[in-house]
Amino acid sequence: MTTATRDGVLLEGLRRLGAVVIFLVQLLMQCVPALARPRLIVYQIYNAGARSLIIIMLSGLFVGMVLGLQGYDLLQRFGSVEALGIAAALGLLKELAPVITALLFAGRAGTALTSEIGLMRATDQLTAMEIMAVNPLRYVAAPRFLGGVIAMPLLTAIFSIVGLYGAQLIGVQLMGVDRGVFWSQMQGAVGLHNIYEGVMKSVVFGVACSLIAVHEGYHAEPTAAGVGMATTRTVVASSVLTLLLDYVLTAAFL
Numbered sequence: 001m002t003t004a005t006r007d008g009v010l011l012e013g014l015r016r017l018g019a020v021v022i023f024l025v026q027l028l029m030q031c032v033p034a035l036a037r038p039r040l041i042v043y044q045i046y047n048a049g050a051r052s053l054i055i056i057m058l059s060g061l062f063v064g065m066v067l068g069l070q071g072y073d074l075l076q077r078f079g080s081v082e083a084l085g086i087a088a089a090l091g092l093l094k095e096l097a098p099v100i101t102a103l104l105f106a107g108r109a110g111t112a113l114t115s116e117i118g119l120m121r122a123t124d125q126l127t128a129m130e131i132m133a134v135n136p137l138r139y140v141a142a143p144r145f146l147g148g149v150i151a152m153p154l155l156t157a158i159f160s161i162v163g164l165y166g167a168q169l170i171g172v173q174l175m176g177v178d179r180g181v182f183w184s185q186m187q188g189a190v191g192l193h194n195i196y197e198g199v200m201k202s203v204v205f206g207v208a209c210s211l212i213a214v215h216e217g218y219h220a221e222p223t224a225a226g227v228g229m230a231t232t233r234t235v236v237a238s239s240v241l242t243l244l245l246d247y248v249l250t251a252a253f254l
Contacts, residue, residue, distance in 0.1 A: 031145065031146055047112070049151030063166070064168075067091055088164060093195055098198050101202065106235055110213040113148065113217060114227075118226070121219075200249065212238050216233050
């Protein structure tokens, strides 16, 4: 790769980053007026959150069960199976629940948001709103953005609860760990700062995934191929950014 090509790629990346930041500022300016229409926001919370409940709960259950199996196998080697509840709770609350929820959110709700807004762009609905002096950012983009941001922490909490049940199901019911020890060890070791870390991560991931989904849909090319490419970019960008932000936030909390 030549120097000119490298510079071109770097400039293009900076241009896209600047465009996303400008879009975020414009979107945040429209979020406060959008709150005057709570019905739109509640519907978007339902659209992004409630419709993702099945996949979130199933994934949380199986992740918790796998965590229970792997944790029991590892702790048994050191004679510390009583700490299974601690390992499951910290693993879910701090890492697995926020990250996996964000990845599932990007694959289900993020693609739905992008394709919905992209289809409105392709059928000139957004252009018609602009002609009628109706701001599409306020009535289309902002409610969907707020719905995703609010839904992500709620989905993460549900993932954590179901995951803990799955870990308890394997550890206590299958492997024979004492139920009282499992929960008492967890309650004694898990503090509010651990819960706070998971909540902060879920909020940041919610902002990032919702922003990418809304931005890609709003700026999609008005063709079927353009909407498809925008949907693909949403999944890829959201997944990579989620993992990057997870590392940054984990390092910051440590």
